[in-house]
Amino acid sequence: MVMKRYWKYIKPYLPAFICGPILMIVEVIGEVVLPKLMANIINNGAANQDVPYIIGTGFLMILVAILMMIGGVGAAYFGTRASVGFASDLRSDVFAKVQKFSFANLDKYNTGSLVTRLTNDITQVQNLINMSLRMMLRAPGMLIGALIMAFIMNRQLSLVILVVMPVLALLIGLVIRTAFPRFGIMQKKLDVLNATIQEMLINVRVIKSFVRGTYEEEKFARANEDLRDSGLSAFKIVILNMPIMMIVMNFTTLAVVWFGGKQILAGDMPVGDLTAFTTYIVQILSSLMMLAMIMLQSSRALASLNRIKEVLDTKVDLTDEESRFPDKKVENGKIEFRDVSFRYYKDNEQPVLSHINFSVESGTVLGIIGSTGSGKTTLVQMIPRLYDADEGEILVDGVNVKDYALHNLREGVGMVLQKNVLFSGSIMENLMWGDRYASDKEIKDAAQAAQADTFIEGFTEGYQTWLGQGGVNVSGGQKQRLCIARALLKKPKILILDDSTSAVDTATEAKIRESFTSTLKDTTKIIIAQRISSVMGADQIMVLDEGEIVGKGTHEELLQTCEAYREIYDSQMDKEVSAS
Ligand code: ADP
16 A cells, blocks of 8 residues: 555656665675685685685685675665655655645645655655665675574574574664654654744744844744754664664674684684674674664654655645536626635634625626724635635636636636735746736736836836845835736736735825726726725725625715724724824
8 A cells, every 4th residue: 555655756766776775785795705705715725824715715805895886886876866766756746735735724734844744754755765775685685694604604603693683673672662753753843943944034024123033032942952852852762772782792792702712612613714703793783783773764754754644645625626617717707605604613613704695797896894804805715716615605707616627717816915925036027927928018017007117117127126035125015016917917807906005005006996997997806905995986895894794885875874884984084184
């Protein structure tokens, strides 16, 4: 089952997966043969003072050493190739999966954790593969080879090994069992650390302006210490491996020299065999050590693999697989909500939106107003299916949004989010997100409509001005206008502006609205705003309060019928009067 799942990452690198271990065997054979040749030199060559025999065997040993080197280097090369290839393909798939995640899916993972999974966790798996390819055959190969050679050489002395091996296996087993859960904890701490770093970097400006640097440093120090402690708690077990090994190895060698010495004195064993025998003991024990290391790395990689699997197995809860009209495009931009209710957390009692009913004719303007947290953003996010309704249905051009292919639906809906995001690149490149084939004229027109043209032209490099990450080098209002221009280039049938002119002055905002009436005549527009002046001219205004529609109509109608609207209106008029 596991194999089946990961086979597709092995297949492209199959030759490397096979060649690596084969070349490793060459090295192992050499390693096992060399001590025997050495023993021959001592027993036959040195004892009989047979110089040609010594030189001949010496040359043979050099040849074996060269072959071993070729095997070792080749195995390392193919091992790296296979493991890096495997990891990079796996990473691509995990990344692609995350891209498919719906907003609701993304809400469940924190970004730091996804970053760890995509980087460190995959590296753990890569290390395991690399290590396994080089040692998986080598360790048991050397173990078995050295055992056979030792038994052939001296059966009695080999009994020492039979006593030592189970003791060592038991000790190593204990180490692994203790370390495994600690690795899982360590990866979780790494998640926290990554999340902290990420939040800090993204919000570095806010942190500075609130002078929260020290607090952030403390937060980071805590996360860092946690990681250090969990790492120490895992690795202090792992490092026990080494002293255990050494002590066992030294005692075994001591025993072999003790018993072997006696045999030599009794004339039952040639001197050369004792040197070879001690080498075999070292080989046997170090191959056990290698096996232990593989198992340790496996336990670490397994903890990581589970975390990767969790991402790959996450059911994307918003897909277009069941869409009935996958080829249909948004043509008119008529919108209808039928009895729509929604909760972010399905076990919450209070819905974020309840029983929403309204319709917007194509080409008209709908204004939405209401206090923060009343559900305005949530409502409009359901039109391009960033979230799906729990109850009721949303229709665009008379067709349920779930029956569109996501691509076609989102292609038809332009949305300027509350949190405007620009990317590092030139202004031109950023605008072309809306339409990558847009001509210079189209780009200029869109910028004009969004009242962005004048300030762009004001920059020395105009449209080629470089924007830093997140658009740091333009003002909030300029950023908002660039984002509007970007959405306009999409020539959407439905344009949603979610509080996206909040940082633009009222006069400029009025000009943007004015230009919409001429450039976007046929586009359905939804404008979420805090200021009544932003929505006053809309064909229809909706007042939202705690997830319910409490008023619907034109500005004049609402002033007559909707108390909440009148309150907002009065409070804003008061402010304007006192401001002037
Ligand atoms: P508005 O746009 O009117 O300010 P929102 O639609 O953003 O309101 O939010 C409505 C409610 O939903 C708020 O109580 C808010 O806390 C909650 N909410 C918004 N986004 C999420 C989210 N991703 N996960 C959980 N709750 C959310």
